[in-house]
Amino acid sequence: MTNTLPISETLVRLHELQPKVCAVVRRIEAEDDSMDRLKSLGICVGRQVELVKRGDPLIVRVFGSRLGISARLADRVLVEPCRGGCECPDGTKVPL
Amino acid sequence: MIAGPPSTSLRERDGRRSKSERFTLVLAGNPNAGKTTLFNALTGLRAKTANFPGTTIECKIGRANLDGQQIMVVDLPGLYSLDSSSPEEQVAAQAVRGRLSDHSKADAVLLIVDATNLERNLFLVSQILELQIPTLVALNMIDMAEEHGLQIDPAKLQLELGCPVVPISARYGIGLDKLQHEIARLAATATEPVGFVPPKPACTGCSGCPFQARYAWTEDVSSRCVAHAYETRGRRTENIDQVLTHPVVGVAVFFAVMFGVFFLIFQVAKIPMNLIDGFFAYTAAFAARHLPEGLWSSLLVNGVIRGVGGILVFLPQIGILFFFLSLIEDTGYFARAAFVMDRLMRRIGLPGKAFVPLLSAHACALPAIMSTRVIEDRRDRLVTILVAPLMTCSARIPVYTMLIALLFARSPIKASLTFTGAYAVGVMAALVMAWVFRHTILPGESKPLVLELPHYRLPSLRTATLQMLDRASVFIRSAGTTILCISVGLWFLASFPRVKAPPPTASADTRVAAARDQLEHSIAGRLGHSLEPVLKPLGFDWQIGIGVITSFAAREVIVSTLAVVYGVGSDVAEQHPNSLYDTLRDAQRSNGKPVFNTANCFSLLVFYILAAQCLPTQAVTRRETGTWKWPLLQIAYMTGLAYFAAFVVFQTLRHFGFA
Numbered sequence: 062m063t064n065t066l067p068i069s070e071t072l073v074r075l076h077e078l079q080p081k082v083c084a085v086v087r088r089i090e091a092e093d094d095s096m097d098r099l100k101s102l103g104i105c106v107g108r109q110v111e112l113v114k115r116g117d118p119l120i121v122r123v124f125g126s127r128l129g130i131s132a133r134l135a136d137r138v139l140v141e142p143c144r145g146g147c148e149c150p151d152g153t154k155v156p157l
Numbered sequence: 158m159i160a161g162p163p164s165t166s167l168r169e170r171d172g173r174r175s176k177s178e179r180f181t182l183v184l185a186g187n188p189n190a191g192k193t194t195l196f197n198a199l200t201g202l203r204a205k206t207a208n209f210p211g212t213t214i215e216c217k218i219g220r221a222n223l224d225g226q227q228i229m230v231v232d233l234p235g236l237y238s239l240d241s242s243s244p245e246e247q248v249a250a251q252a253v254r255g256r257l258s259d260h261s262k263a264d265a266v267l268l269i270v271d272a273t274n275l276e277r278n279l280f281l282v283s284q285i286l287e288l289q290i291p292t293l294v295a296l297n298m299i300d301m302a303e304e305h306g307l308q309i310d311p312a313k314l315q316l317e318l319g320c321p322v323v324p325i326s327a328r329y330g331i332g333l334d335k336l337q338h339e340i341a342r343l344a345a346t347a348t349e350p351v352g353f354v355p356p357k358p359a360c361t362g363c364s365g366c367p368f369q370a371r372y373a374w375t376e377d378v379s380s381r382c383v384a385h386a387y388e389t390r391g392r393r394t395e396n397i398d399q400v401l402t403h404p405v406v407g408v409a410v411f412f413a414v415m416f417g418v419f420f421l422i423f424q425v426a427k428i429p430m431n432l433i434d435g436f437f438a439y440t441a442a443f444a445a446r447h448l449p450e451g452l453w454s455s456l457l458v459n460g461v462i463r464g465v466g467g468i469l470v471f472l473p474q475i476g477i478l479f480f481f482l483s484l485i486e487d488t489g490y491f492a493r494a495a496f497v498m499d500r501l502m503r504r505i506g507l508p509g510k511a512f513v514p515l516l517s518a519h520a521c522a523l524p525a526i527m528s529t530r531v532i533e534d535r536r537d538r539l540v541t542i543l544v545a546p547l548m549t550c551s552a553r554i555p556v557y558t559m560l561i562a563l564l565f566a567r568s569p570i571k572a573s574l575t576f577t578g579a580y581a582v583g584v585m586a587a588l589v590m591a592w593v594f595r596h597t598i599l600p601g602e603s604k605p606l607v608l609e610l611p612h613y614r615l616p617s618l619r620t621a622t623l624q625m626l627d628r629a630s631v632f633i634r635s636a637g638t639t640i641l642c643i644s645v646g647l648w649f650l651a652s653f654p655r656v657k658a659p660p661p662t663a664s665a666d667t668r669v670a671a672a673r674d675q676l677e678h679s680i681a682g683r684l685g686h687s688l689e690p691v692l693k694p695l696g697f698d699w700q701i702g703i704g705v706i707t708s709f710a711a712r713e714v715i716v717s718t719l720a721v722v723y724g725v726g727s728d729v730a731e732q733h734p735n736s737l738y739d740t741l742r743d744a745q746r747s748n749g750k751p752v753f754n755t756a757n758c759f760s761l762l763v764f765y766i767l768a769a770q771c772l773p774t775q776a777v778t779r780r781e782t783g784t785w786k787w788p789l790l791q792i793a794y795m796t797g798l799a800y801f802a803a804f805v806v807f808q809t810l811r812h813f814g815f816a
Contacts, residue, residue, distance in 0.1 A: 094242040098607045101238035103277050105368040113395065114402060118499050118606045125274040127394070129402075129496040131605035 073142060075104075076119055076135035078112040084140035085109050091137050102128055104138060179220075179229045180344040181261060185253050185285065186269035187278050188235030189489070189611040191297040195269055195327035196232040197623050199337070204232075204623075206631050213783040214248045215530070217627075224341035230267075231257065239284045243533050253285055265291035265343050272302035272309055272324065273612060275383055279375035280368075282318065291347045292320045293339055299324040300331060301612070308384040317378045320350035328617060394612045398493065402610075407497035414490070415516045418481045422520040423551065426473040433473070437466030455652060456645070464644025467711060468637045471523050471773070474551075475632050476625045478517055478524040483624035487616035491531070492608055499606045505588050506595030508532060508603045511541040515587065518548035519580075522774045523636070526781055527628060534604040540594045542781060543791055546774050547587040549580045553765060555713040560762045562738045563753050575762075582766050586798065598790075632777075639776035647710045650681040669721075676721050681706045695764065695800065696757030696807040696816065698746070708770045715765075756810035760803040768799035 078084055086108050089096060103123040104110060114120040117132035184199075186192045196204070200219025208215055217232040233252050234245035241247065257263050268285055270278040285292060294314075302309060315322040321339050325332035401407050441462045448454035485491055491513070499509030510532045518525035525545045532538040549557075557579050565571040595601070656678050659671040676682050685702030692702050700722040704715035720737050723744055744752040769775070775788035782788070810816065 095605050095607060097240070097242060098237070100368040101241060101280065102607060102609060103280075103372070105372060107369050108372055114398075116404065118496055118608075120398070120402065120496075120610065124276040126277055127398070127610040129492065129499075129606055129608040129610055131499070131607070134605045134607065 071141055072139045074136050075110070075112065075121065075130075075138040075140050076115070076117075076132045078140060078142060080112050080115055082142050083109055083111045084142040086138060087141050088139040089137060090139070095134055096137070099128075099130065099134060099138070102126075104128070104130075109143075110140060179227050180347075181229045181231065181257065181264045182267050182340060182344070183231045183233055183252050183257065183263040183265075184267050184269065185233050185249060185281075186235060186297075187237055187271060187274075187281060189609060190235070190269045190271040190278065191327045192232060192235060192269050194617060194620055195295060195297065195325070196230060197620055198327050198330065198333055199340075200230050202623070202626075204627075206627055209248050209252075212244065212248060213781060214245055216248075216252075221337070221340075223337045223344070226341055226344050228340060228344055231263070236281065238281060244535065245533065253290070254288060255290060263290075264347060265293065267293050267295060267340065269295045269297050269327075272296045272299045273305060273307065275307075275309065275379045276372075276375050279378055280371055283371055283374060286318060286320065286350050289349050291343055292350050293336075293343050294318060294320060294322045295327075295336055296322055296324040297327050300326040300329060301614075306385065310382050310384075314378070314382045317382065318350065328614075394489075394610075397613055398610065401490070401493045402496055404497065404500075407493065408501070411494045411497055411512075414485065414494070415513070418478070418485075419516060419520060421481065422474050422477050422517070426477050426520070429473040430470055433466060433470050437462055437469075441466075450658065452652075452655070456648065459652070460645040460648035461641070463648075464641040467644055467773070468633065468640045471521065471632065472629050474521045475524040475527070476629050478520065478528065479628040480621050480625040482513070482528060483621040484616040484618075487614065487620055489611040489613045492610045495531075495608060496606070496610065503603060505591045506603055507540060507591055508534070508537050509606065511537065514541050514545055515548060518545040518550060521550050521552070522546040522548070522771065523632070523777050524628070526774065526777050527632065529781065536599045536601065537603045539782065539787060540591050540599050542778055542787065543594060543794070544587040544590045546769060546771065546791065546795065547583050547590065547767060549583040549766065550712075550771075552712045552771065553579075555716050556765045557762065559716050559719075559734070559738065559741075560758050560765075562734075563742055564755060564758045564762075566738070566742075579762060579766050582763065586767055590794070590798070635780040636773060636776040639779070640773045643772045643776070644710055647681070647707060650684070651676055651679045651707060653680055654678065672721050673723075676703065676718070694807065695803040696754075696760045696811070697764075698752065700752070701757075701761065705764075705768075705770070709772050711773070712765060712770045715770075754816050756807050756816035759810060759815075760807035763806045764799045764803040766799075767795060767802055769795035 072087055073084075075084075075086075086104060086106050089100075089106060099105075103126070104121065108123055111122040112119065113122050113127060118129045119132060119135055121128050121130055121135070184192055184196055196217060196219065199221045200217075204217050204219035206215050206217050214234060216234070219230045219232070221228045221230055231252065233249040236246040236249040238246070239250040239253065241250065251257075252263055253266055255263050266285055268282060270282060282294065296309065296311060296314070299309070309324070311322045311324045321343070323332055323336045323339055325336050327333070401410055441458045444462060445454060445458045448457065482491075485494075491510075494513070495509040497509070498512040502509050502511055511529070513531065514525045514529045517528060522545050525548075526542050529538045529541045529545070532541060557576060561572045561575050565575065595603075652675065656671070656675050658675075659667050663671070682699075682703055684706050685699045685704075688702040688705070689697075689699045692698075692705070697705070700719065701715075703722055704718040707718045708715040716737070719741065723737075723740050741753055742751070746752055769792040775792055778788040778791055779785055807816075
């Protein structure tokens with residue numbers, strides 16, 4: 062699992078992700094307390110996430126739980142969308 | 158395997174534990190995993206709330222008698238990770254590590270895990286197992302997991318974790334016998350988990366996000382222990398959320414829910430409050446009749462009995478608010494309310510969760526301040542506590558009623574507009590002051606929202622009832638003494654130095670006149686006189702000055718004080734308020750001008766909207782913030798604000814000829 066991929070064009074910010082599309086967290090910008098909280102709730106590099114509802118705040122599904130997150134935090138999370146029912150690089154199957 | 162200092166000390170203690178020394182079990186787990194329900198199921202009514210030493214963070218301590226062993230159970234604040242930065246989670250993490258306080262240590266951890274969300278919950282499990290402390294895992298909400306098609310193999314999980322795993326449903330009592338049995342066994346043997354291999358980062362060379370390695374492990378374990386036959390987890394919740402998290406509909410629903418709760422506090426609480434009031438008035442009258450007239454009877458009747466009544470009269474509002482807040486919280490709805498209100502509240506620098514306390518403050522500031530505990534960030538919470546008393550509480554209503562009766566006796570429309578305006582001024586002042594505090598003494602934006610939206614569940618009446626009883630007892634224990642002291646203190650100010658009491662045979666008029674003389678010559682009366690130069694620019698004379706002082710016990714006291722100083726008698730004023738209003742309207746100064754005019758009535762109204770005339774509020778603020786600094790600031794800024802606003806109102810109106 063690498064988090065230094067030079068594939069910036071395939072990375073999007075979490076709050077720009079299309080709803081109901083699953084993605085894998087690739088990079089987190091600017092670490093702080095709030096980010097640590099986000100990570101301990103499951104949003105960390107390598108995890109599979111899905112945007113449930115756009116807006117500010119927005120709703121993200123990670124594991125079996127839904128999290129409400131401020132858009133300005135989601136802005137600092139870079140994700141790689143999984144296209145066409147792919148199998149995510151960490152081996153998790155993506156239900157579409 | 159790491160054997161840290163905490164486990165060493167635990168091991169040392171184990172052999173030497175005497176029979177009298179109780180086995181201490183700390184209850185830890187993610188928020189929303191059902192910790193409180195399990196705690197209540199294990200300990201029932203035998204629990205009490207205490208603060209962690211040196212903090213304002215609460216924990217519940219209860220006793221359980223399992224298989225003949227006395228076990229102390231400590232309910233910790235919910236936590237997601239042992240390395241969190243929030244004070245609540247840090248305290249919980251410390252307790253899990255074995256340092257419960259300076260005097261007591263945790264002997265074992267009962268770790269409660271949400272079976273419907275095993276991957277995420279296992280994160281904390283792995284951290285705690287690494288500490289090598291005797292641990293027992295309760296796999297809660299197993300019924301809900303099965304309902305959603307998740308088949309968890311507890312035996313496999315037990316092998317993976319190396320500690321006992323008991324599937325339970327705390328809400329429906331499933332598996333509790335087995336859990337109690339396991340706790341008793343753990344207390345008897347205190348065995349540490351065996352065979353648990355802590356997750357290691359995948360690549361040893363990289364700086365390695367510690368979260369990443371742990372989550373890889375949790376996913377691994379859960380994929381081995383959970384079979385997803387057909388997964389419907391969260392589908393119903395998501396459908397409900399379509400509505401409840403909608404930016405417009407969600408806000409509307411939230412207002413409707415809060416209006417309902419607010420209405421209940423307001424209307425339903427009235428009945429027990431009137432009963433309490435009536436009971437204490439009766440007791441006071443009974444005592445006054447049967448005790449020889451004099452100083453001690455006055456202290457007992459006007460200081461102590463009124464004081465105790467003044468404490469208990471808050472209980473219905475506190476009880477009702479916390480009962481319903483607990484029910485709503487239990488369903489999982491409050492997370493949605495905080496979610497939809499977050500964007501609106503952020504504009505004044507407060508988080509969405511601050512909305513519930515601010516709205517409840519319209520009934521009474523005391524329970525509102527007590528309910529700010531839902532706000533995680535300390536600065537966010539302090540701002541909310543500071544501004545909550547600006548909302549129009551029910552104690553202000555008698556004052557508003559009196560002043561508005563003086564202002565617009567013959568125009569119900571103007572009267573209701575003024576009433577509404579008074580509420581609006583309170584709300585506006587709170588919002589402006591929140592903004593001001595955010596840009597001065599408590600700077601910074603509020604913490605960005607990170608909030609779990611749990612699955613919806615049916616609430617538990619048992620949890621709500623226990624929560625209501627708990628809050629009521631916390632209030633009496635922590636603020637009761639202070640409120641009683643305030644009541645006795647104010648009685649002292651209004652009763653000393655003594656003037657000669659009328660003989661018991663004196664007529665009613667003589668008694669009323671004597672009561673007025675006593676108040677005028679008391680310390681409070683003299684203070685009122687000496688405050689007159691300060692209050693003059695607001696249009697208040699010394700009689701109102703006395704009212705301002707005595708109403709520090711509670712705002713509505715100014716009404717009975719004015720009744721005494723204007724010679725109506727407090728009993729008459731209570732039974733026939735109109736006779737008081739008439740007397741006040743007809744009251745004249747020595748120069749023949751009426752005492753109450755448009756300008757000073759408005760100025761007094763504005764003063765009572767904004768001023769901190771309620772010392773019990775400060776007593777509760779002291780308890781919730783842990784220092785006297787914040788209640789003193791609260792009283793100072795509110796008095797300053799009230800003085801300034803009343804000054805502007807009076808001078809402006811006088812300038813336009815309303816005085």
